[in-house]
Amino acid sequence: MTVRYVSDRIAVMYLGEVVEYGPAELVFDDPAHPYTRALLDAIPTADPALEANRSLNLISGELPSPLNLPSGCAFGSRCLGNGQVPAGEADITSAFLPTRGCLSPSHRTYL
Numbered sequence: 001m002t003v004r005y006v007s008d009r010i011a012v013m014y015l016g017e018v019v020e021y022g023p024a025e026l027v028f029d030d031p032a033h034p035y036t037r038a039l040l041d042a043i044p045t046a047d048p049a050l051e052a053n054r055s056l057n058l059i060s061g062e063l064p065s066p067l068n069l070p071s072g073c074a075f076g077s078r079c080l081g082n083g084q085v086p087a088g089e090a091d092i093t094s095a096f097l098p099t100r101g102c103l104s105p106s107h108r109t110y111l
Contacts, residue, residue, distance in 0.1 A: 004024050014075050
């Protein structure tokens, strides 16, 4: 997590496109885009005991071709808000859609 401490602002990219951009603290503490959340969930912990018992939320879905990107968000085919909600888990679409675009003058998501 070094980038959190050496950067003032962070841009998260997926397939060559910025999907979230903002102050480092906001991007790490309150990620808005599902891909940013998935990246942060994948950061390993330094404690081997905690790491051994940790369950990873793997990203499912088809990776789109970088040569033929879909319209809209390139992450859409892999997003849990795209009808791929695992049984017993909450649909993040309703939580994510209200924050689409400008979260504050300095924190944005791009779809």
